Amino acid sequence: MIRFEDRAAFDRALDRLPEPDGSAIEASAARQAQLTKPAGSLGRLEEIALFMAGWQGRERPRADRIRAAIFAGNHGVAARGISAFPPAVTTQMVANFQAGGAAINALAASCGAELSIVPLDLDRPTADICEAPAMSEAECLDALNAGAAAVTAGTDLLFVGEMGIANTTPAAALCAQSFGGLSPDWIGRGTGVDDNGLARKADAVAKALALHGPHCTSAFETLRRLGGREIAAMAGAILAARHLSVPMLLDGFISSAAIAPLARDNPAITAHCLAAHNSAETGHARLLQALRLKPLLQLDMRLGEGSGAAVAAQIVRSALAAHAGMATFAEAAVAGAL
């Protein structure tokens, strides 16, 4: 298991990222070239198979052990009227996850993922990012480590998700801080705020950036000041997964925003991640471009919880089923290309 002892350990882990297993990728590509289909005809399914081969270190990667971790946190900035729902919904939805009644329960079961729910100090919202850093150094480290603790070596595929009323606002702030651009580019309606709510979000992001921007000199500091516990937990899980060579699916706007400050410091952090889908939330398409990730799906989803990743996991399973299960030209006695 990975644990970040202090912020310097987190910085070091982000600085020294392991690479995928090149020989497994080569072996997998050699097998792919022999399968009974025109070269390239399975399109991105072929890329996915090689991606998974590299991180799993095997010619025929598997999708038997899929795990999902959903992190939940509450946000002080929610008091600014920036969500269409009250903050109490975070805790209520955690109970719903635990009872099996949320979208992610159904979708995780459908893709065969083992789901863990990780509530993070729900009775202690983070500070309002317009007034103070969201978290102390110790709180941020705890959240990063809660994420890291959810990652198990030998997992075939991992995805992370979140629940935290108001968290599209810190997510927008993280994007603006990490990649620049105008705040409105990163601000969307989240759970469905009206125009006044949208204006309050823009105001909150502008205030937070003015207060913290000059101090956001590292990924850790950016997450600590502008993020939230569930967001830092997703970042910790992403970095830990990299060090345990576990391939990942990123979900929507918020899970992609969690990796943004890491990518700002070390763009190579995205190499073990596939982007599951392009969320309907404003800013996600721009964010995926900045991360240089091409989403697998465009389903107009905008839920979070890891829901888009659970659907995309089905695509990964299909890719690996074809790669492992198809006959070669020789085995099937089919003539190869002229």
Ligand SMILES: Cc1cc2ncn([C@H]3O[C@H](COP(=O)(O)O)[C@@H](O)[C@H]3O)c2cc1C
């Ligand atoms: C019932 C319900 C279930 C959810 N599941 C995920 N979210 C999503 O909506 C929230 C972010 O949007 P905003 O910034 O507008 O609050 C997060 O909790 C996110 O996971 C939900 C929201 C609600 C209301």
Ligand SMILES: O=C(O)c1cccnc1
């Ligand atoms: O894309 C997401 O992750 C998202 C969008 C809106 C609300 N909650 C989550």
